[in-house]
Amino acid sequence: MASRSTVQGVDIRTRFERSLREHDLTRPGETVLLALSGGADSTALARLFASIAADWRLSLAGLHVNYALRGEDSEEDERFVRELAPRLGIRLAVRRTGPLGARRGESLQMAARRVRYALLEEEQERAAADRIATGHTRDDRIETLLLHLARGSGPRGLGAIPRKRGAIVRPLLDFGRDEIESFLDGIGAPFRIDRTNLERGYDRNKIRLDLLPHAEAILGRRLDRPLARAADILADIDSYLGAEANAWLSRQGDLGEPGGVLSVEASSLAALPRALAREVVRVLAERVAPAMPEPSFGRVEGTLRLASGAGGGDAALGSGCVVRREGDRLRFAPPGEEPAPFRANLPVPGEAALPGGGRVVARSFARSEAAGPLPEGGDRVWLDEERVRPPLVLRSRSAGDRFRPLGAPGEKKLQDLLVDRKVPRSARARVPILEDADGILWVVGLAIAERARVAPGTARILEVAFCGT
Incomplete structure (x- = not known):
């Protein structure tokens, strides 16, 4: 008779493979780059991919980023991943960063995330990887949803962590953190514990340790699956708005060159349903300045006020995109690149x-x-x-x-x-x-x-x- 841990392991693998297929997260024969921190989520990600690598004809690469923020714990994380990767047939690269240099308005965690994704993209090119897989779970998605809800985010923010965006995929979004840890315990697989996840100085930890348990105790039921379902619905709405915004822009004729100056008819933009108009502004900002953080709600609204107004003027969507109204045209341009019209x-x-x-x-x-x-x-x-x-x-x-x-x-x-x-x-x-x-x-x-x-x-x-x- 199979042990409980074996049955549980098979069940996890079956669900994992189903998620890969249903959401087109990985295809047979591809090279997948895994983000490996050494924690439970990334360890489970590595072991699950390794368990299907032969059947799916996958080539596995991994990247561990050592920020040296937690002293000896950071060094232990690196040693753990260096030992784990070769046992699972993963070609590992390790990158050590200097001081993160958080930008204005950016927390240390946000700076680490920015650096991590930049390094993942660099390693993807070096490893010729088709996908970048991260170990985000259902719990991560719920925490992100609630963080964004507290900030007044729209569908994009409330869609929280998408299953895939470009080459980045998140195959564990259908799994709770407790399921992941039970799976690893069941197969006797160790993992690293980041003690900063237990510190209440971070908003995400407050949600995980206090807000969610309190809300579930009051309501008398678990909220993880309903909230994850809401994130899926909102992500679908965001995807639809994005497709409609791009379709509308494609019907506007020659807008200009991506990465340079783009121009749309102000009155046509102002006539759109508000939700779609906001998405059009976000898409234009992303085309002008792909590396710029997504503009805030207030900045987008300022641009739409400019579109609906009768006069000229300027608005800023962030550090990488300035909007100027000229007659009935709105021009989106990198700062300093677009001279005043003459x-x-x-x-x-x-x-x-x-x-x-x-x-x-x-x-x-x-x-x-x-x-x-x-x-x-x-x-x-x-x-x-x-x-x-x-x-x-x-x-x-x-x-x-x-x-x-x-x-x-x-x-x-x-x-x-x-x-x-x-x-x-x-x-x-x-x-x-x-x-x-x-x-x-x-x-x-x-x-x-x-x-x-x-x-x-x-x-x-x-x-x-x-x-x-």
Whole structure:
């Protein structure tokens, strides 16, 4: 007759494999990088993956991060993981960090988390891993839900720890911490205990040690499964809103380049249902500054007030994204990357100054008076004056700009032209555009429009030149 621990072990493994399949957390033949602290959760994660590695044809790698925050305990954690990993067939990497250097408004625990995920991503690349698996359990998810609820979070925060996000997967979210420890005890597997988890100086520990037991005692029932179910529902709502936000943005045409300046129509954003509008703002902020922490509710609301207002102004979504309203456009940009928009009339003959120095000079003359060969681009161009419809305007680029460059078979996005000509991303917003009533005539220094080229029958020439001073 099988022992209780063996039966329990088989049951845990069966549920573990079912979770991997149902939520597409790992597929046969993949390489999985395990986050290994040495605690009960990560030890169970390692043993469960090792138990299915042969059947699933998995290659297992592991990363242990030693923050050296707990003296000899940190060293013991590292020694434990170094001994465990090779026994389970896990290729282990160990990284030791210096002082964590918490950022403004960031706790030591938040700084450790940020560093840990950054190191996991680095190790994923080195190990050529398909997935990064962490040992978060149902208890971790519930604690996170309640922490976020106390902060007034929306569906994303209340969805708590997602089962997967990008390459990161959490296969133990269907297991309680007590189940994990019983499983390890049943198979006689030791694990490390982090004594700081028993200190009530941290909000998460207060929830674990005081709030949840007290609430369950008052209500007379366990709350872990109902709260975990609520987190699943809220995570699904968040996923739906994210998909709808991305779909809405895809229907808005050319928004700009991710990591650079993005622009949307303010009135269209303001007309969306509020929940969807908030998600659109979050998605735009993430596209502009992927490494920036998610903007707070107050910052998102400030951006939506800017979208619904009649005037201009600025708002900040965080350290990596500034929002500016220009007419009916909201421009999302990294700080300092997007110069103030400009627009200036260019008289003929005459000149117009450019922001940051330089000027553009224009004059016209008869073709018969032309001296020298036709300029081949650069800072001086000739246009067929009869194909130009005044007024002439110099301006900064706008989202959706497109034209047919000289010699091109058809129209091209301005953004694509700038990329093709290898204009640095930081300089693209500063390239002046010359346009007439029909659209772009000259992307200064780069290309003129096919429609305004000088042809054999051209009678008068419009010469436009950029002068650096």
